[in-house]
Structures are given as C-alpha cells and as structure tokens.
Amino acid sequence: MWSGHGGFESGYxxxxxxxxxxxxxxxxxxxxxxQGEKKQRSRSQNIVPCTVSQxxxxxxxxxxxxxREVEISQVVIMGIIRQAEKAPxxxxxxxxDMTAAPMDVRQWVDTxxxxxxxxxxxxxxxxxxxxxxxxxxxxKSLVAFKIMPLEDMNEFxxxxxxxxxAHMVLRKSIMxxxxxxxxxxxxxxxxxxxxxxxSNVPVNGLTAHQSQVLNLIKxxxxxxxxxxxxxxxxxxxxxxxxIKQAVExxxxxxxxxxxxxxxxxxxxxxx
Amino acid sequence: xxxxxxxxxxxxxxxxxxxxxxxxxxxxxxLEKIHPSGKLFILSDGEGKNxxxxxxxxxxxxxxxxIEVVGRVTNQATILCMSYVQFREDKSAFDLALYNEALKxxxxxxxxxxxxxxxxx
Numbered sequence: 001m002w003s004g005h006g007g008f009e010s011g012y013x014x015x016x017x018x019x020x021x022x023x024x025x026x027x028x029x030x031x032x033x034x035q036g037e038k039k040q041r042s043r044s045q046n047i048v049p050c051t052v053s054q055x056x057x058x059x060x061x062x063x064x065x066x067x068r069e070v071e072i073s074q075v076v077i078m079g080i081i082r083q084a085e086k087a088p089x090x091x092x093x094x095x096x097d098m099t100a101a102p103m104d105v106r107q108w109v110d111t112x113x114x115x116x117x118x119x120x121x122x123x124x125x126x127x128x129x130x131x132x133x134x135x136x137x138x139x140k141s142l143v144a145f146k147i148m149p150l151e152d153m154n155e156f157x158x159x160x161x162x163x164x165x166a167h168m169v170l171r172k173s174i175m176x177x178x179x180x181x182x183x184x185x186x187x188x189x190x191x192x193x194x195x196x197x198x199s200n201v202p203v204n205g206l207t208a209h210q211s212q213v214l215n216l217i218k219x220x221x222x223x224x225x226x227x228x229x230x231x232x233x234x235x236x237x238x239x240x241x242x243i244k245q246a247v248e249x250x251x252x253x254x255x256x257x258x259x260x261x262x263x264x265x266x267x268x269x270x271x
Numbered sequence: 272x273x274x275x276x277x278x279x280x281x282x283x284x285x286x287x288x289x290x291x292x293x294x295x296x297x298x299x300x301x302l303e304k305i306h307p308s309g310k311l312f313i314l315s316d317g318e319g320k321n322x323x324x325x326x327x328x329x330x331x332x333x334x335x336x337x338i339e340v341v342g343r344v345t346n347q348a349t350i351l352c353m354s355y356v357q358f359r360e361d362k363s364a365f366d367l368a369l370y371n372e373a374l375k376x377x378x379x380x381x382x383x384x385x386x387x388x389x390x391x392x
C-alpha cells in the first residue's frame with residue numbers, strides 16, 4: 001500500500017509521490033491521474049512546513065493548492081492529537097496546532113503488515129505529521145505518510161520558525177522569478193542562501209559553465225557535432241579542464257552524446 | 272463561552288496578555304507555583320515574567336516543568352484555563368527563552384504564520 005511509508009527521508013521525490021498516489025485507496029482516483037501527468041511541469045516537489053490555518057486557507061485551483069501563490073502539496077505540520085479513531089483500514093486523527101480548529105489527518109493502515117503503522121498515537125501527544133493536503137467537499141484534510149511523536153519539544157520551536165522562513169522564502173522566489181524554484185530539497189534553506197549568488201548557481205540542474213557548453217553544442221548543425229577544441233576556442237573564459245568536466249557531466253546526464261570520437265559531441269535535444 | 276479549541280488561539284507571552292483580554296490564547300510557561308487550593312498556578316514565560324492561570328476545577332494531578340495552557344484571558348489579565356498539556360522533557364529540556372524568541376518572529380510575520388483562517392491571500 002503506502003510503499004513510501006517507511007522511507008520518509010528518501011521517499012518524497014517525484015517518483016515516490018506518483019507511486020503513492022496511484023496505489024492510494026480512499027477514492028481520490030482522479031486527482032492521482034492528473035497529478036501524475038502534471039509531474040513534468042514545474043509542480044511543487046517541496047515538502048513545506050505549514051500551520052493548519054494556512055492549509056484551511058489554501059486556495060484550490062484544479063488539482064493544485066496555493067498558499068499566497070506558493071504551490072503546496074506535501075506538507076509538514078506539528079500539533080497535538082485531540083482525538084484518534086481507529087477503523088479497519090485507517091486511523092483518523094484530529095490534530096491541533098492552535099492556529100485554527102483541529103485538522104482531520106488520516107493515516108492509511110497496511111492491513112497485512114503488523115507493526116508501527118497499526119499503533120494509534122494517543123491523544124495528548126505532540127506529533128510531527130508529513131502528508132498530502134486534500135480537499136473533499138470543500139473540507140480540507142491531510143493524508144499522512146508519516147506520523148511521529150515529538151521527543152524533543154524544541155523541534156516544535158524550530159517548526160514555528162521553519163514555517164515563517166519557508167513561506168517567506170518561497171514567496172519571495174515566486175515574486176522575483178515568477179517560476180517555481182527547482183528541487184529545494186527539504187525546503188531549500190541552504191539553497192536559498194546561494195540563490196542570488198551568481199555564476200555557479202545551478203539552473204535546471206546545470207551550472208553556468210555547463211549551460212554555456214551545452215548551448216554551444218546544441219547550436220552546432222554539423223552531423224559530427226562540436227569538438228572540444230572548438231568549444232575551447234569559443235569559450236575563452238573557461239579552461240580546458242572545466243570544459244572537459246562539463247562535457248563529461250552533460251554526457252552522463254544524457255544532454256549530449258559523442259559522435260565520431262570522444263572529442264566530438266552533439267546534443268540529444270532536437271533543435 | 273464556546274469551545275476555544277475550535278478556533279485560533281494565538282501563542283502569547285505574559286507581555287501580550289493585555290492585548291488579548293477576553294480572547295482565547297495559548298500560553299507556554301514553566302510552572303513556578305501551585306496554589307494550595309489547586310485552582311490556581313503561576314507560570315513564568317521565556318522572559319521570566321509570570322502569568323496566573325486559573326482552573327475551574329482543582330488540579331487532580333502533580334504538575335511540573337513546562338506547561339502549555341489553552342484558555343481565555345480574563346479582564347484581570349489572568350488566564351482561565353480550558354485545557355493544558357505538560358511538555359515532555361524526558362529526552363531534552365525545553366528551551367523556553369528560545370520559544371519566546373520564536374514567538375516574536377511569528378508575531379512579526381502574521382502573513383506567514385496566521386492565527387485564524389482568512390481567504391484574502
């Protein structure tokens with residue numbers, strides 16, 4: 001069922017998300033299909049710390065949710081369990097973080113697997129919940145893929161700060177680039193620090209040097225492609241070692257391929 | 272009175288009590304003293320300032336450490352407690368001063384940390 005369940009740290013990349021959706025019971029079939037397709041456009045790959053009030057206020061446009069223009073899908077909340085109801089296939093919690101009324105959080109239970117998934121966390125416990133935001137008949141809820149009791153309440157203080165930081169930073173990057181930031185990881189604190197920095201900031205996963213090399217290779221119409229010598233002569237500010245490293249990276253990523261020999265490359269993108 | 276748990280309860284420190292008279296709040300502080308009647312206790316916040324918490328029923332358990340109180344601020348700037356929870360400190364001590372700093376941040380940026388649901392984004 002929830003194959004990503006035990007793999008919270010590793011399992012929130014794109015593949016795990018769509019895998020989880022298609023297997024999800026609970027009647028959300030159509031959102032799963034469209035969200036799978038939407039994966040290739042710049043939809044949120046982030047997991048964003050939020051308040052329950054933000055989740056309730058999030059606007060829904062088709063299958064996407066937005067909080068102040070920031071697209072959200074996977075979220076982390078922290079709150080106290082007010083109620084826990086165990087059903088055969090799921091546990092329904094009401095989780096309260098003081099910002100609004102408690103939120104419904106559903107955790108699907110793997111009926112075959114004995115173990116922690118079936119243990120109900122008792123009311124009165126502060127927990128960290130990672131899950132997907134859902135809306136059904138205008139009522140928001142979360143489908144949790146991980147619920148963990150907080151062992152150190154200082155984590156809660158950190159969470160308060162992370163919420164402000166994440167939403168501020170995400171909103172700023174939307175306002176300035178008008179495009180979703182790529183691969184923020186947890187929500188990109190360290191990436192954000194280097195965001196405005198200059199030539200070595202990855203864009204689309206490529207550094208400036210790699211992009212320059214790729215663009216030159218792409219623009220070459222010859223069937224045997226562009227040679228390393230030609231690249232060096234056109235890119236005066238980049239030394240041969242860097243060019244070779246860029247070519248190696250681009251080749252291993254599949255952006256370019258060698259033609260007549262290891263010195264000549266063409267782009268895999270049709271121009 | 273209404274169930275305060277069904278709406279927003281801003282997290283505050285002692286210095287904010289005056290701005291929230293009559294309103295539901297959430298207060299975290301360290302237990303300083305319990306009145307012998309068990310119907311009143313004093314919590315100190317991250318700045319060391321004390322708040323008086325009143326209970327409608329006397330305490331039926333031993334309380335200690337850091338307590339999170341949900342309740343309504345009275346006109347005397349005390350808190351009438353609706354529910355409380357003891358923060359666990361078995362693994363690590365709770366840094367109340369740091370929590371107080373975090374409160375300043377969340378109060379400074381209500382657009383990124385809203386109490387209550389508004390749809391005017």
